[in-house]
Structures are given as C-alpha cells and as structure tokens.
Amino acid sequence: QQPVQSPQAVILREGEDAVINCSSSKALYSVHWYRQKHGEAPVFLMILLKGGEQKGHEKISASFNEKKQQSSLYLTASQLSYSGTYFCGTGGGGNKLTFGTGTQLKVEL
Amino acid sequence: DGGITQSPKYLFRKEGQNVTLSCEQNLNHDAMYWYRQDPGQGLRLIYYSQIVNDFQKGDIAEGYSVSREKKESFPLTVTSAQKNPTAFYLCASSADYHVQFFGPGTRLTVL
Secondary structure, eight states, rough: OOOOEEOOOEETTTTTEEEEEESSSSOEEEEEEEEOOSSOOOEEEEEEEOOOEEEEEEEEEEEEETTTEEEEEOOOOOOOOGOOEEEEEESSSSSOOEEEEOEEEEEEO | OOOOEEESSSEEOOOOOOOOEEEEEEEEOSSEEEEEETTOOEHHHEEEEEEEEEEEEETTTTTEEOSSHHHHHHHOOOOOOOSSOOEEEEEEEEEEGOOOOOOEEEEEEEE
C-alpha cells in the first residue's frame, strides 16, 4: 500500500515555512524524500533510517517517528527554487521503495 | 561523469506494437528499477533487479518485461499486452542504503 502524504498541495509566499507529512500502514525501516520539478526526474533530498537521527540541512530537515510509522519534511524560509512535487518513499527493509502520491508545493513572491 | 541515461526522451508507439526503453548507468550500482508515473500521481514500481541475471516483479508488472544481462543495463519492453502504456517512465539505480538515483525519463505516447 502506498504511504499517504498530506497536504496534497500547498502554496507559500517566499520566506514562509511548510511541513509535509508521510504516513504508512506498514512497519518502516527507512524513509526517503525526493523533489521533482515538472517534466524532470526526482532528485534525492535525504534519507532517514530506523534508529537514526533527524537529518537535514540548514533549511530543509526531516524527522522519522518509527512507532507511528510517520515522517515529516520541514521546509524553512522557503525559496522559489523549492517549488515542485515532493515524494516520500518508504522502505520495509529490502531494496524496494514504495512512493507516496506526492505533495505539490508552489512558492510565490 | 557518472550517471544514468535513458533513451529515447520521447517515444511514440502505435497500438499493438512492442517498444523497448533503454536504461544505462555507470555508477557501478547493483540494483536497478523501473517506475511508471501518470499525471498527478506518484511513482509505481514495474520491475527491479538487485543483481545481474535476476529481477523481480513490482506492483504493476503486467504487460511489461525486462532483462538484466549486464550490470550497467536494464532495458524495459512495453508489450502490446499493456492496455494503457501512455506514461512517463523512470529508471533508477541504487547502491548503499537503497538511495535511488533517477535517469531523466522517457515519455511514451501511444497513438
């Protein structure tokens, strides 16, 4: 089953913050986050592993709650370049990932 | 430069024809994947391969076939049995911790 992402879409003004959630009905070993620009390939952002620490860079970070089988992606002080569709991919321990349906993020001036 | 290449970028097919999409990587990754993406939807796994000469069905394998004769190559054939093949097809590869790197994609349109 696909993980559920929320919200489905969000519009931000430049400089605002956003949170994108990813929830799975299955036990998770890892959560991956990707961003895809229209017509392009998804680009890897970060991975969170079971038992690992919260990952992130200065303005994009993520958390992983293993007990709740949920992950959240935090975008701080958004920039125009953050626009795109964000996907979470969940791993159950093997090499296979199951991707969510995506969250469309648009950052406006 | 290391990376994943897919060809062609755009492909048009008549109904009833088989077509093969190419995927090559020079990242020395063991695992390779094929995904299908429909407008406004996520990525659905078609097939994946963890080593040469071995591959497994994903969630939507019906109407597709693959081969993995070389580590670098993982071609996907869309057969006439696939009822609705028009979509964006993405190939990916991975090494450690299952982080997947994607190729630029092939957009297939059935005429």
